[in-house]
Amino acid sequence: MKLTKEEYKKMKDRAILNFGKADYRLFFSPSRINIIGEHIDYNGGNVLPCAIEIGTYALVKPAVRDVIRLRSYNAQYYKEVLIGSEFNPNNKWINYTLGMINAISESGYEVGGLEGIIYGNIPTGAGLSSSASLEILIGKIINDLYNNSEISMKDLAVLGMKTENDFIGLNSGIMDQFAIAMGSSGSAILLKTGTLDYEYVDADLGDSVLVILNTNKGRRLVDSKYNERRAECESALVKLKPKFEIENLCDLTEENLEDALSVLDLENERRRVRHAVTENARVQKAIEAIKNSNMEALGNLLNESHYSLKYDYEVTGDHLDAITAAARKAGAFGARMTGAGFGGCGIALVKKDELDEFKKTAGRLYKEETGLEVDFYETVIGSGPCELEVERWEY
Structure with missing residues (x-):
């Protein structure tokens, strides 16, 4: 383009x-x-x-x-x-x-x-x-x-x-x-x-490609809960700093995550911290999957990321959930929201030779669920x- x-x-x-x-x-x-x-x-x-x-x-x-x-x-x-x-x-x-x-x-x-x-x-x-x-x-x-x-x-x-x-x-x-x-x-x-x-x-994905899935459900970040999520993270960090030698939430690891969560008294803060720590770990796992040309593993990580953003960080919304679910049903290795959420786009990892059929099926399933058309963009x-x-x- x-x-x-x-x-x-x-x-x-x-x-x-x-x-x-x-x-x-x-x-x-x-x-x-x-x-x-x-x-x-x-x-x-x-x-x-x-x-x-x-x-x-x-x-x-x-x-x-x-x-x-x-x-x-x-x-x-x-x-x-x-x-x-x-x-x-x-x-x-x-x-x-x-x-x-x-x-x-x-x-x-x-x-x-x-x-x-x-x-x-x-x-x-x-x-x-x-x-x-x-x-x-x-x-x-x-x-x-x-x-x-x-x-x-x-x-x-x-x-x-x-x-x-x-x-x-x-x-x-x-x-x-x-x-x-x-x-x-x-x-x-x-x-x-x-x-x-x-x-x-x-970022060579071999015979696969990342496809951008535009939900055509727009959002404005300043009017969303973006700033609220950051405030929740900052509040949790203040409570955790006296107990752990950290400057940021992602200085925590999956090994000490449960100990960190036990310090927090608010459930929403525990969820935000759980997402931050597990998502940080997923990044390195994704790099290894790409290096090893393991698209199935990469797809699973995309799915895990989306579920964490949905349940622990609560930033997906009905349209992003619908398009990523449609992408999985249409044969993608995995799919997740990308960006800040609250509408916007998802991405899906798809075999190149299945791309046309994927678009047709995912588009139909998404429209049945939401009444909206989905726009697809192949990443370059x-x-x-x-x-x-x-x-x-x-x-």
């Missing part, structure tokens, strides 16, 4: 119409999926995400003043804001752009105005990190236009998380921004979120953000 010549020409025509003829520059930032390791990036856990080849494009030029003038090609929305302005809910998606530029400025780097067109092919509300994709896209643009690419991609990921936490008001972890900023073609990233140490893992693991040569479309 890369940018086509037709899409580029439409972006350029819109840019010229709104901002005049200029030497526009074209940038891209991918989306991401998380293979396994959900809701533990803010608990110091290990996660296994990868960048994918759908994402967000920008055709932009510097503005003469410190002003942001960006139009979305996907939605008829335009807002002009000054750099340094405060969060305003009426600014909609421009808040992610403004927050990222403000964060870069507050870190001591140069910033400047932007004019241009934003276009994304990430399904809206699907949980594939469209907001993080936009943040890292803007970070890449500001880095290249105003800082001679001085800011490291790792630092841009940190600034993206700061934007979510401090400007948007969502207490997310760093996984989404890190996976997008540091993406490498064909590889997942084993990210140790407690230290930001990372390594690339060959891509690289991180980049500037694209416009000449390839200029003919």
Whole structure:
């Protein structure tokens, strides 16, 4: 789902119409999926995400003043804001752009105005990190236009998380921004979120493929129980720290999990901790399964992850439960929700030669259960953000 010549020409025509003829520059930032390791990036856990080849494009030029003038090609929305302005809910998606530029400025780097067109092919509300994709896209643009690419991609990921936490008001972890900023073609990233140490893992699944399952049930994280889950984890951590030498919940192991749970007096906190510890252990098991080409074992781990997210972390919901159940009945090795939950997408591990029949059966079962259509996307693991040569479309 890369940018086509037709899409580029439409972006350029819109840019010229709104901002005049200029030497526009074209940038891209991918989306991401998380293979396994959900809701533990803010608990110091290990996660296994990868960048994918759908994402967000920008055709932009510097503005003469410190002003942001960006139009979305996907939605008829335009807002002009000054750099340094405060969060305003009426600014909609421009808040992610403004927050990222403000964060870069507050870190001591140069910033400047932007004019241009934003276009994304990430399904809206699907949980594939469209907001993080936009943040890292803007970070890449500001880095290249105003800082001679001085800011490291790792630092841009940190600034993206700061934007979510401090400007948007969502207490997310760093996984989404890190996976997008540091993406490498064909590889997942084993990210140790407690230290930001990372390594690339060959994501060759042989005769199988990960399929994205879009429930078409959107969600808004700020309005969900995402922040509540993080608060529950932080409360449990405060109670556990005096008893165990830990900085994060995922410093606990499966060996001392039961001892840790006995310290907690609230059932919801025990469930959150159980998920964090067992999910962290599943990440390493999944890496071993991939290395050993054991798709059955990997599928079982995906199933275990989903059940933990459903019963212990309580973030799945009827539509994610329905699509993952349909995927299993349709012959997938395993399936689970991916992303923050409360709607959005799942993933399923499927044999390539059974893919067409899988889609047909899973789609039918899901529609019978929910009345909604499911959209399927085959994953292509891509690289991180980049500037694209416009000449390839200029003919």
